[in-house]
Amino acid sequence: MSTTISSEVARLRMRIARECEAMHRGLSGVAMVARHAFINERYAALEASWQRLEELIGAEQASTLVCQTYFRMIEPNGGRADAAETATEDC
Numbered sequence: 001m002s003t004t005i006s007s008e009v010a011r012l013r014m015r016i017a018r019e020c021e022a023m024h025r026g027l028s029g030v031a032m033v034a035r036h037a038f039i040n041e042r043y044a045a046l047e048a049s050w051q052r053l054e055e056l057i058g059a060e061q062a063s064t065l066v067c068q069t070y071f072r073m074i075e076p077n078g079g080r081a082d083a084a085e086t087a088t089e090d091c
Contacts, residue, residue, distance in 0.1 A: 005056055012049045012056075016066055019046040020073030046070075 023042040026035055046066070053062035 009053065009056055012053050013065065013069065015049050016046055016053075016069050017073055019043075019049070020070050024074050 019042045023039050023046075026038045026042065050062055050066050053065065056062075057065075
């Protein structure tokens with residue numbers, strides 16, 4: 001993978017992690033309607049990054065990366081010690 005592509009993949013990975021973190025924080029918001037709109041916006045941004053990752057590294061690799069990031073950011077440990085393993089299996 002070229003340096004340019006590697007840099008863009010790294011940038012997209014960070015963006016996806018930030019969107020997932022924002023979604024997680026949005027879940028503790030005050031108004032349900034505002035929270036719903038906020039999370040929808042985060043999902044739309046996440047999808048755009050995901051699609052670009054697919055172009056760069058392929059659909060399967062991009063899906064795995066996004067899924068693992070989502071589980072890591074939204075449900076860190078998911079209340080279970082084996083959550084990281086389960087999240088990887090679910091992806």
